[in-house]
């Protein structure tokens with residue numbers, strides 16, 4: 020477990036991505052994945068009001084039904100998001116927060132994200148709306164995703180100046196084959212403000228599981244086009260380095276990729292999804308896998 024930035028929340032060092040629930044995993048398979056994750060000690064679930072378009076809200080509904088069926092709401096650190104449907108105006112945040120709470124069958128969201136920026140709404144309006152939800156106890160902490168580094172800094176400044184709730188975590192696009200944007204733009208803000216970094220697409224849409232190979236068999240997934248885009252010279256070097264470390268450590272390739280991410284400065288818990296229990300089983304070993312400096316360097320150099 021790890022502390023979520025400056026908060027009192029303790030989270031498992033693998034956050035379970037929820038965009039598969041009701042998309043590539045039906046409700047029965049979603050419950051099985053959630054049960055297996057919880058049985059392994061997992062307590063940190065990520066979703067959004069828009070998962071998964073066009074069936075918006077279905078992921079939250081499934082998670083809500085699962086927590087109600089298992090009676091485990093208090094054991095879970097629940098993260099959801101607002102803003103990719105209708106923006107970050109005060110009215111839209113209020114309306115979407117209430118709808119998320121209903122679908123999740125709970126009275127509070129532990130970590131509530133601005134999902135993407137809304138350049139038509141001043142950051143002060145967004146933060147005042149979030150702050151109201153925090154003061155009402157409907158949200159415990161707020162976080163940001165997909166804001167420019169500049170708007171993220173501006174938001175942190177406004178919260179500080181106005182005494183409003185402030186972003187405690189950042190959810191960036193960051194993994195072994197997507198490094199530059201995060202490491203150059205965001206890592207300095209994360210360090211300066213002690214933000215918890217919770218990277219999304221931690222498996223690069225499945226590429227970092229090693230199932231996409233040159234001349235390999237077709238992969239049945241709506242993500243395959245996005246994942247295959249990484250299969251270039253650098254992607255092949257990354258796969259070779261992952262294969263080497265995975266063989267030495269007798270660990271799944273996906274777990275090694277997640278362990279590399281977990282070892283980066285500021286990263287608290289990478290976010291990855293699994294559409295079946297079998298897939299999840301290849302991710303869970305990441306939690307106990309501490310890579311040596313040499314192994315980390317091999318992976319970092321291969322992905323440069």
Ligand SMILES: NC(=O)c1ccc[n+]([C@@H]2O[C@H](COP(=O)([O-])OP(=O)(O)OC[C@H]3O[C@@H](n4cnc5c(N)ncnc54)[C@H](OP(=O)(O)O)[C@@H]3O)[C@@H](O)[C@H]2O)c1
Nearest residue numbers: 036037038164219220221222223224225240291292298301
């Ligand atoms: N803030 C944002 O804007 C944003 C954007 C994207 C995602 N997210 C969050 O981040 C989470 C993680 O991203 P993601 O789920 O889109 O992608 P990901 O974690 O990079 O990739 C997960 C996918 O890889 C495949 N996979 C997982 N384990 C596997 C295994 N052992 N063997 C073979 N294939 C395996 C599965 O897809 P297939 O079986 O279909 O190949 C799985 O759904 C999401 O669920 C969501 O909560 C946030």
